[in-house]
Amino acid sequence: MNRIPPTVSAENLTQFETLALASSMNLADGHARQQLTAAQGKIVADLPNLWAEAVMRPVEEIEQEAAASFFGMLGQLSHSFAAGRTLSCYSSSLAMEILARSLATASEASDAVALIHPTFDNIPDILRGVGLRLVPVEEGQVHDEDLPTELLERVGCVFITTPNNPTGRVMSQARLRRLAEQCAEHNVVLALDTCFRGFDPAAQFDHYAVLDASGCRWVVIEDTGKLWPTLELKIGWLVRSANVGLPIEKIHSDILLGTSPLIMLMVKRFAEDGADGGLAELQRTIADHRALVRAELADVPGVTFVDDHARVSVERLHVGSRQGMDVWSAVRSQSLYVLPCQKFHWARPHEGERMLRLALSRNPSTLLSGARVLRSALLDAPESQG
Ligand code: EGV
Numbered sequence: 001m002n003r004i005p006p007t008v009s010a011e012n013l014t015q016f017e018t019l020a021l022a023s024s025m026n027l028a029d030g031h032a033r034q035q036l037t038a039a040q041g042k043i044v045a046d047l048p049n050l051w052a053e054a055v056m057r058p059v060e061e062i063e064q065e066a067a068a069s070f071f072g073m074l075g076q077l078s079h080s081f082a083a084g085r086t087l088s089c090y091s092s093s094l095a096m097e098i099l100a101r102s103l104a105t106a107s108e109a110s111d112a113v114a115l116i117h118p119t120f121d122n123i124p125d126i127l128r129g130v131g132l133r134l135v136p137v138e139e140g141q142v143h144d145e146d147l148p149t150e151l152l153e154r155v156g157c158v159f160i161t162t163p164n165n166p167t168g169r170v171m172s173q174a175r176l177r178r179l180a181e182q183c184a185e186h187n188v189v190l191a192l193d194t195c196f197r198g199f200d201p202a203a204q205f206d207h208y209a210v211l212d213a214s215g216c217r218w219v220v221i222e223d224t225g226k227l228w229p230t231l232e233l234k235i236g237w238l239v240r241s242a243n244v245g246l247p248i249e250k251i252h253s254d255i256l257l258g259t260s261p262l263i264m265l266m267v268k269r270f271a272e273d274g275a276d277g278g279l280a281e282l283q284r285t286i287a288d289h290r291a292l293v294r295a296e297l298a299d300v301p302g303v304t305f306v307d308d309h310a311r312v313s314v315e316r317l318h319v320g321s322r323q324g325m326d327v328w329s330a331v332r333s334q335s336l337y338v339l340p341c342q343k344f345h346w347a348r349p350h351e352g353e354r355m356l357r358l359a360l361s362r363n364p365s366t367l368l369s370g371a372r373v374l375r376s377a378l379l380d381a382p383e384s385q386g
Pocket of ligand 1 (some may be wrong): 029093165
């Protein structure tokens with residue numbers, strides 16, 4: 001195999017993604033880079049009119065309409081517009097930072113957070129960055145059983161990504177209800193990152209109805225950023241329960257006055273199109289792309305697809321006895337960029353050593369050429385015998 005000396009240094013997954021930005025075969029980041037659909041192209045062509053509308057109308061009204069369209073498209077009908085309960089941010093990571101600072105500032109019984117493992121590494125990094133301590137909770141554990149009482153007694157917050165990134169695993173309504181009840185019982189904040197929910201109908205039951213019925217203190221981070229190829233024009237929403245007891249509004253206002261009403265009008269129109277069939281079309285496109293990648297790599301010895309039922313726009317590949325970083329280096333020498341998985345396993349990186357993540361929200365031609373490069377690199381690096 002064509003081994004490149006490890007001259008790159010990437011400290012986190014996003015730095016690996018940055019390396020890929022200049023390449024024509026970028027299967028690294030989870031942002032949407034496929035072509036606009038015809039209906040989406042029409043919205044983009046209408047941006048000058050949206051600009052004129054945004055200049056004229058009250059921001060608050062636009063903000064409510066954008067949120068109503070987006071939350072409605074995703075089945076989140078019980079979400080509240082009450083004052084300060086739905087705050088818009090430039091990105092979901094900024095929403096995450098505001099939540100993290102709120103948790104660190106508040107007088108919680110504990111400054112520890114129980115965080116799903118694995119998950120995208122900027123979540124543990126942001127939480128640790130404000131001084132919070134982390135306790136890993138295995139994805140399988142949180143989906144299959146109640147959380148242990150001794151864990152709930154030593155954390156101030158449980159943080160779950162659903163659907164999870166990179167596994168695509170979705171928390172069921174029954175599990176969410178039980179987890180919310182447990183959090184209510186122990187006065188622990190339940191935080192959900194639902195940035196990938198648009199891809200999976202299983203994640204589109206009304207989470208806000210379940211959370212509110214439990215009486216727990218909760219925060220949800222929603223995101224328009226993964227769905228549509230809108231050149232980083234996006235909104236991350238920070239939504240909270242009335243009883244959350246965290247200084248979220250204050251910290252949000254320390255950082256921003258508001259997001260762009262032009263982007264909110266664009267989001268409103270994309271969400272209307274989504275509700276009108278665009279979201280189902282996107283889900284079919286991702287399914288086609290997943291099938292394309294799997295077909296191209298299916299018969300490579302040792303290679304398996306880890307997340308059978310995933311519907312999110314990323315796909316994990318197990319490379320058998322090979323090292324993921326060796327494969328990463330080999331395909332990089334051919335200008336293909338994928339994501340090595342160690343850093344998703346933020347508590348035990350070695351668990352991700354033999355996996356790669358591929359982005360599916362690309363044009364099919366890019367996916368096909370990428371899959372072919374990956375295929376030949378994998379065939380050139382046969383599995384070790386022992
Ligand atoms: C993914 C990167 C950061 C993030 C990428 C991502 N954002 N670091 N603020 O959007 O899965 O590729 O989530």
